[in-house]
Amino acid sequence: MRATPASDLTGRARLRAAALRLFAERGFGATSVRAVAAAAGLSPALVVHHFGSKEGLRAAVDEDVLDRIGAALRDIDGTEDLMASLGAVSARMFGADPLLRGYLRRVLLEESPSSAALFARLLAGARVELDRLAAAEEGRIDGDPQWAPFQMLCLILGPLLLEPVMQPNLDQPMFDPQVLARRSAANQRLLRHGLFGATPDAEG
Amino acid sequence: MRATPASDLTGRARLRAAALRLFAERGFGATSVRAVAAAAGLSPALVVHHFGSKEGLRAAVDEDVLDRIGAALRDIDGTEDLMASLGAVSARMFGADPLLRGYLRRVLLEESPSSAALFARLLAGARVELDRLAAAEEGRIDGDPQWAPFQMLCLILGPLLLEPVMQPNLDQPMFDPQVLARRSAANQRLLRHGLFGATPDAEG
DNA sequence: TGCCAGACTAAACAGTTGTTCAGTACGTTG
DNA sequence: CAACGTACTGAACAACTGTTTAGTCTGGCA
Numbered sequence: 328m329r330a331t332p333a334s335d336l337t338g339r340a341r342l343r344a345a346a347l348r349l350f351a352e353r354g355f356g357a358t359s360v361r362a363v364a365a366a367a368g369l370s371p372a373l374v375v376h377h378f379g380s381k382e383g384l385r386a387a388v389d390e391d392v393l394d395r396i397g398a399a400l401r402d403i404d405g406t407e408d409l410m411a412s413l414g415a416v417s418a419r420m421f422g423a424d425p426l427l428r429g430y431l432r433r434v435l436l437e438e439s440p441s442s443a444a445l446f447a448r449l450l451a452g453a454r455v456e457l458d459r460l461a462a463a464e465e466g467r468i469d470g471d472p473q474w475a476p477f478q479m480l481c482l483i484l485g486p487l488l489l490e491p492v493m494q495p496n497l498d499q500p501m502f503d504p505q506v507l508a509r510r511s512a513a514n515q516r517l518l519r520h521g522l523f524g525a526t527p528d529a530e531g
Numbered sequence: 532m533r534a535t536p537a538s539d540l541t542g543r544a545r546l547r548a549a550a551l552r553l554f555a556e557r558g559f560g561a562t563s564v565r566a567v568a569a570a571a572g573l574s575p576a577l578v579v580h581h582f583g584s585k586e587g588l589r590a591a592v593d594e595d596v597l598d599r600i601g602a603a604l605r606d607i608d609g610t611e612d613l614m615a616s617l618g619a620v621s622a623r624m625f626g627a628d629p630l631l632r633g634y635l636r637r638v639l640l641e642e643s644p645s646s647a648a649l650f651a652r653l654l655a656g657a658r659v660e661l662d663r664l665a666a667a668e669e670g671r672i673d674g675d676p677q678w679a680p681f682q683m684l685c686l687i688l689g690p691l692l693l694e695p696v697m698q699p700n701l702d703q704p705m706f707d708p709q710v711l712a713r714r715s716a717a718n719q720r721l722l723r724h725g726l727f728g729a730t731p732d733a734e735g
Numbered sequence: 736t737g738c739c740a741g742a743c744t745a746a747a748c749a750g751t752t753g754t755t756c757a758g759t760a761c762g763t764t765g
Numbered sequence: 766c767a768a769c770g771t772a773c774t775g776a777a778c779a780a781c782t783g784t785t786t787a788g789t790c791t792g793g794c795a
Contacts, residue, residue, distance in 0.1 A: 354558060357559075435692075436636050436637075436640065436693070438699070445696075446700070457726075469726060470720045470726065477690070478718070478721055480693070481685050482686065485685025485686075485692075488640060488689075489684070489688065491646070492639060492640075492649075492650035493681060510678065512674075513679075514682070517721065517722070520673065520724070520725040521673075521723045521725040522661075522665075522672050522679055522682075522722050
């Protein structure tokens with residue numbers, strides 16, 4: 328599928344990749360065009376040749392990242408198993424690439440068209456997911472039904488956003504597939520029964 | 532004659548306040564010393580005179596912010612009412628000042644001594660809070676007891692971190708005291724019984 | 736073969752960056 | 766009074782910023 332052909336190892340792609348890394352690590356404002364070019368082993372002038380400006384480079388990186396996430400979300404949309412979908416969302420989206428996580432972190436906490444679009448999509452997904460969960464459960468949501476999807480997103484996105492401060496307090500890598508699966512199971516348990524399980528039977 | 536020589540309207544304090552605002556709005560890397568000085572109506576050279584360097588200024592702002600938060604947390608430590616404490620944490624800490632929220636957002640998502648110290652403190656608080664909650668409930672935690680406090684922090688910090696992307700999807704100001712109280716009640720309900728309430732009884 | 740579009744570069748542009756320096760104003764202390 | 770420390774300033778510093786320009790190289794097409 329993803330061929331990664333030579334055509335995508337061109338200067339343009341190298342610059343975008345280097346920018347993703349540096350923007351994720353240092354932030355957009357603190358990253359110079361020269362630093363990006365140097366990291367890609369290319370000339371600074373090539374940035375403006377390919378992307379028009381530094382802002383154009385950011386737009387290209389944004390688009391690339393959002394495309395990747397959009398594709399991951401689309402892949403998941405078909406799933407029917409609750410557990411699998413909740414877990415898969417986290418795994419596919421955020422487990423993948425530490426750089427992607429870092430970049431996403433920065434995107435999500437500013438108000439921009441990109442971030443608004445991404446969050447709207449996540450919110451819609453959370454609502455669908457909640458409906459499924461409600462259907463599997465008895466039915467209606469107890470508390471504030473409008474706030475519930477936001478709570479769900481907090482549980483999913485929280486570890487992503489707080490990774491830098493949470494990780495030092497944990498002994499296992501937060502985005503290891505196994506840990507991630509365990510976490511999404513815990514999230515689901517919390518959403519269904521709260522922390523203090525009403526049904527201590529079932530799953531071991 | 533300064534109108535109020537009361538130790539905290541001096542140039543030093545004005546610079547710190549201006550820096551807090553600009554760092555919160557644009558980030559540290561994207562804020563120039565000149566911009567800070569101009570916002571405070573002072574000369575750029577005064578920044579280095581008082582704080583040694585731009586980095587020194589950041590340290591001073593960090594210290595100021597963490598002190599404020601530490602004080603707020605200390606005030607709460609005495610509380611006994613569950614609902615009140617969970618709500619009060621959010622209200623006192625984050626409801627207060629939009630600038631503080633913005634700054635905190637940036638601090639929390641990088642790995643630094645400041646952020647590590649702050650999060651460690653929050654984590655300890657969450658554990659205490661959870662113990663209280665568990666005591667009020669029957670007893671032990673169902674799922675992963677080590678992860679539970681992190682989930683709690685996700686619910687509390689999530690809206691803070693995601694404010695810029697969440698707010699456009701809501702019709703009321705997220706950090707309005709009333710909204711905040713409702714949110715913390717919803718969080719507590721979620722933690723106790725999950726989204727699909729087992730006990731639809733009274734509520735305050 | 737000649738030719739040209741596109742990838743790519745070195746050098747230079749004007750503006751901004753954090754920081755330094757020399758010096759002024761002023762309240763306190765000797 | 767003089768001397769001093771401290772808040773504060775404008776001007777200048779070298780280094781860096783994003784961007785421009787003029788030019789070299791290369792692969793494909795006429």
